[in-house]
Amino acid sequence: MSTSSSLHTWFEVKTDSDFSIYNLPFGIYSDAQVKHHVCSAIGDSIIDLFELESADVFDLNRTVFDKNYLNDFIELGKPITHKVRLKLQELLCNANSILKTNANLSKAVFKKQSDVTLLMPIKIGDYTDFYSSIDHATNVGTMFRDPANALLPNWKHLPVGYHGRASSICVSGHSFHRPKGQQKPADAELPVFGPCKLLDFELETAFIIGKSTNMGDTLSTAQADEHIFGMVLFNDWSARDIQTWEYVPLGPFLAKNFASTISPWVVTLEALEPFHVKGYEQHPVLLPYLHYSGEKNIDINLQVAIQPLGAMPSVVCTSNYKYMYYTMEQQLAHHTVNGCNINVGDMMASGTISGPQPNAYGSMLELSWKGTKPLTLADGSERRFINDGDTVIMTGYCERDGKRVGFGSCAATVLPAK
Amino acid sequence: MSTSSSLHTWFEVKTDSDFSIYNLPFGIYSDAQVKHHVCSAIGDSIIDLFELESADVFDLNRTVFDKNYLNDFIELGKPITHKVRLKLQELLCNANSILKTNANLSKAVFKKQSDVTLLMPIKIGDYTDFYSSIDHATNVGTMFRDPANALLPNWKHLPVGYHGRASSICVSGHSFHRPKGQQKPADAELPVFGPCKLLDFELETAFIIGKSTNMGDTLSTAQADEHIFGMVLFNDWSARDIQTWEYVPLGPFLAKNFASTISPWVVTLEALEPFHVKGYEQHPVLLPYLHYSGEKNIDINLQVAIQPLGAMPSVVCTSNYKYMYYTMEQQLAHHTVNGCNINVGDMMASGTISGPQPNAYGSMLELSWKGTKPLTLADGSERRFINDGDTVIMTGYCERDGKRVGFGSCAATVLPAK
Numbered sequence: 001m002s003t004s005s006s007l008h009t010w011f012e013v014k015t016d017s018d019f020s021i022y023n024l025p026f027g028i029y030s031d032a033q034v035k036h037h038v039c040s041a042i043g044d045s046i047i048d049l050f051e052l053e054s055a056d057v058f059d060l061n062r063t064v065f066d067k068n069y070l071n072d073f074i075e076l077g078k079p080i081t082h083k084v085r086l087k088l089q090e091l092l093c094n095a096n097s098i099l100k101t102n103a104n105l106s107k108a109v110f111k112k113q114s115d116v117t118l119l120m121p122i123k124i125g126d127y128t129d130f131y132s133s134i135d136h137a138t139n140v141g142t143m144f145r146d147p148a149n150a151l152l153p154n155w156k157h158l159p160v161g162y163h164g165r166a167s168s169i170c171v172s173g174h175s176f177h178r179p180k181g182q183q184k185p186a187d188a189e190l191p192v193f194g195p196c197k198l199l200d201f202e203l204e205t206a207f208i209i210g211k212s213t214n215m216g217d218t219l220s221t222a223q224a225d226e227h228i229f230g231m232v233l234f235n236d237w238s239a240r241d242i243q244t245w246e247y248v249p250l251g252p253f254l255a256k257n258f259a260s261t262i263s264p265w266v267v268t269l270e271a272l273e274p275f276h277v278k279g280y281e282q283h284p285v286l287l288p289y290l291h292y293s294g295e296k297n298i299d300i301n302l303q304v305a306i307q308p309l310g311a312m313p314s315v316v317c318t319s320n321y322k323y324m325y326y327t328m329e330q331q332l333a334h335h336t337v338n339g340c341n342i343n344v345g346d347m348m349a350s351g352t353i354s355g356p357q358p359n360a361y362g363s364m365l366e367l368s369w370k371g372t373k374p375l376t377l378a379d380g381s382e383r384r385f386i387n388d389g390d391t392v393i394m395t396g397y398c399e400r401d402g403k404r405v406g407f408g409s410c411a412a413t414v415l416p417a418k
Numbered sequence: 419m420s421t422s423s424s425l426h427t428w429f430e431v432k433t434d435s436d437f438s439i440y441n442l443p444f445g446i447y448s449d450a451q452v453k454h455h456v457c458s459a460i461g462d463s464i465i466d467l468f469e470l471e472s473a474d475v476f477d478l479n480r481t482v483f484d485k486n487y488l489n490d491f492i493e494l495g496k497p498i499t500h501k502v503r504l505k506l507q508e509l510l511c512n513a514n515s516i517l518k519t520n521a522n523l524s525k526a527v528f529k530k531q532s533d534v535t536l537l538m539p540i541k542i543g544d545y546t547d548f549y550s551s552i553d554h555a556t557n558v559g560t561m562f563r564d565p566a567n568a569l570l571p572n573w574k575h576l577p578v579g580y581h582g583r584a585s586s587i588c589v590s591g592h593s594f595h596r597p598k599g600q601q602k603p604a605d606a607e608l609p610v611f612g613p614c615k616l617l618d619f620e621l622e623t624a625f626i627i628g629k630s631t632n633m634g635d636t637l638s639t640a641q642a643d644e645h646i647f648g649m650v651l652f653n654d655w656s657a658r659d660i661q662t663w664e665y666v667p668l669g670p671f672l673a674k675n676f677a678s679t680i681s682p683w684v685v686t687l688e689a690l691e692p693f694h695v696k697g698y699e700q701h702p703v704l705l706p707y708l709h710y711s712g713e714k715n716i717d718i719n720l721q722v723a724i725q726p727l728g729a730m731p732s733v734v735c736t737s738n739y740k741y742m743y744y745t746m747e748q749q750l751a752h753h754t755v756n757g758c759n760i761n762v763g764d765m766m767a768s769g770t771i772s773g774p775q776p777n778a779y780g781s782m783l784e785l786s787w788k789g790t791k792p793l794t795l796a797d798g799s800e801r802r803f804i805n806d807g808d809t810v811i812m813t814g815y816c817e818r819d820g821k822r823v824g825f826g827s828c829a830a831t832v833l834p835a836k
Contacts, residue, residue: 125584125585126583126584126585131668152666152667153602154600154602154609154663154664154666157600157608157609158600158609158664160664160667160668160671161668161671162580162581162668162669162670162671163580163581163582163583163671163675164581165544165581165758166543166544167543167544167758167759167760167761167764168633168758168759170633176633176634176757177634177757179756179757180636180755180756180757181755181756182572182575182576182705184571184572190575190702191572191575191576191705192705193705193706193707196756215586215588215594215676215677216594216595216836218598218836239756242756245572246572246576246578247667247668247669248570248572248667249570249578249665249666249669250549250578250579250580250665250669250670251580251665251667251668251669251670252580252668252669253578253579253580253581254752254753254755254756254758257581257756257758258633258756258757258758259633259757284608287600287609287610287611288611289611334672335672337598337599337672338597338598338599338614338657338660338672338675338676339594339595339597339598339676339677339836340583340585340586340672340675340676341585341586342585343585346585418634418636418757
């Protein structure tokens with residue numbers, strides 16, 4: 001059974017559900033009975049894989065599904081995890097499968113997503129953030145440097161990246177206090193200390209390493225997919241005023257490491273396969289280790305909404321992962337070309353994903369053009385950056401030939417500074 | 419019993435040993451019998467704490483000493499780990515202690531350091547590198563920017579730091595292949611790919627977080643010590659040609675993440691207490707959250723030697739941790755001022771520690787002044803940067819009033835590019 005053929009599940013799934021039979025992502029959930037089980041999703045439900053394995057459907061040691069993170073499951077390797085996903089598809093399509101016919105099993109396995117808590121799915125080792133959207137890099141370069149030479153000299157030769165903080169990456173649904181820190185107002189002689197005034201989101205995705213390497217190993221672009229387990233949505237919260245003052249010469253630090261947010265479902269690379277598209281032309285020609293073949297960009301519709309406290313959400317950005325200049329495979333080949341080792345659970349984010357149209361800009365910095373063009377939300381309020389009480393909600397999905405594969409949502413709320 | 423009083427141990431310790439009765443650092447070792455035990459050091463020996471706890475001297479669950487990392491031991495908290503260290507001092511000073519009188523116990527507990535393998539002591543969570551030596555920052559600014567304005571505007575207002583890669587931090591004794599990557603020769607139009615030509619060491623120390631915080635928490639400089647378990651020597655290997663091309667605007671990435679080296683012994687903050695000294699004057703006055711009281715710099719003599727393959731080592735740098743402009747307490751207060759959470763096992767490095775004298779510069783970049791002043795080693799060979807086959811050996815120790823507390827050595831060997 002493959003994701004390219006047409007599948008029909010006996011489970012009720014709405015046509016606009018992110019969690020069709022073609023998706024079957026992985027996550028970790030808890031509820032009053034369960035501390036932490038590995039699960040998948042179908043329609044409005046989760047599928048408890050620990051309970052399902054009580055029927056021995058996967059031939060695995062069941063304890064791998066009784067964990068607080070997916071890492072041990074992912075460590076089993078793609079040949080196994082892929083088989084688990086295909087087996088799930090089979091059980092959900094075959095109307096005579098044990099999952100359909102055994103009422104007790106079915107009752108233990110399926111729970112409404114709204115009745116459970118989705119937990120942080122991954123114990124993240126190292127976290128890397130790239131800067132691979134050409135529209136984003138061009139916007140930032142135009143705003144802060146020279147519109148005629150917006151891209152720095154290295155940008156079109158390598159996927160610029162930097163290391164970030166793993167400890168403060170949280171799963172969707174959390175809240176955090178507006179960060180405080182040093183800022184240097186343009187007209188001030190000395191820096192001042194206080195709550196960040198220019199709090200921003202960054203619309204990103206991130207991929208999760210599914211297979212480790214040893215120090216000294218390098219991965220080609222062709223080998224990269226074997227080492228990528230899947231993807232999540234990623235909000236790289238940023239304090240622009242702190243960033244401006246601190247980031248020269250060693251990069252962003254306190255402007256980014258106070259909080260990041262990911263979506264709870266890890267969508268596998270296999271589920272995303274049918275949505276591959278061609279990317280931007282890459283000129284000048286890259287060094288050979290960055291060449292790749294085939295269509296490796298992915299058509300993922302991305303959206304950002306701001307929901308003020310007590311109000312409805314307003315969509316402020318409609319972008320797409322296909323606007324990335326560098327692919328994940330190029331990012332990973334670059335990351336390992338010097339022999340840097342990677343581990344299962346490492347997370348590598350895309351960088352802000354902006355598209356060419358102004359409504360596809362992936363940050364308030366770009367959407368409000370440095371605060372010069374405020375956005376008006378549905379409740380009539382204006383936003384140059386993010387206010388206290390705002391919830392920022394990112395969503396993403398692929399759709400083609402009636403098949404839909406989505407990420408659910410990635411949301412977090414800003415509390416006032418402590 | 420305190421470290422400020424004079425102690426006499428019945429165990430034979432040479433006067434120039436790094437591992438006097440005043441030190442008692444913590445590490446992890448293995449040998450033919452032992453897979454991984456927590457240990458301490460005295461003179462030329464290690465002290466197996468798992469074996470020692472068979473006599474119930476610490477009143478702890480013995481399994482905490484049967485681990486592949488110190489993290490669980492450190493998690494017990496300073497009140498406990500400090501008591502363990504004091505108990506060890508007592509057992510090693512009291513000639514009637516069970517460790518002296520019970521020959522079987524003694525035989526199981528003491529092993530020659532040269533007969534065991536010291537393992538990576540810490541499972542590192544997040545790794546941060548600071549840039550806190552004013553002499554180093556001034557040298558770099560003078561070489562690459564403007565001698566008249568060598569320090570960037572933010573440097574004297576905050577301890578500049580950035581996130582680094584934890585996965586490739588190894589314990590002393592390893593070797594690694596010279597990294598490959600993109601470089602952009604000054605006279606070339608396009609970047610080229612190949613082995614790094616300007617491989618460098620950076621003489622640093624690093625401190626290890628001993629107590630976690632929650633997101634949103636901040637630590638004052640006065641609270642910081644409670645969260646710092648101890649220190650190690652740190653070699654932040656750097657590929658200068660890769661760095662120059664990649665690091666604008668988001669900081670060093672592949673130029674640093676191919677390998678770092680730490681010393682195997684974690685020297686506790688308590689053992690370093692008697693060696694505190696006053697630091698540089700800090701002007702202009704810092705923002706209040708960075709103020710601190712007392713003498714918080716530490717007089718740690720640091721040395722770097724280069725040992726070519728088959729030759730004797732030559733000392734190329736003699737520096738001191740006391741030359742740091744910012745203290746560890748300031749670094750940690752800064753790191754958490756935005757609410758960034760820290761975890762037990764996080765590692766935070768000092769940045770290259772250069773002193774004011776040219777022989778105290780902590781990197782080849784500075785020692786050879788960008789390659790313009792080659793150093794001559796004992797074997798007659800010249801070095802501008804590090805050659806294949808070279809072993810770089812860092813050592814460090816404190817000494818005052820006949821009391822010596824040292825780190826042992828931090829060494830690694832460069833293999834040719836793969």
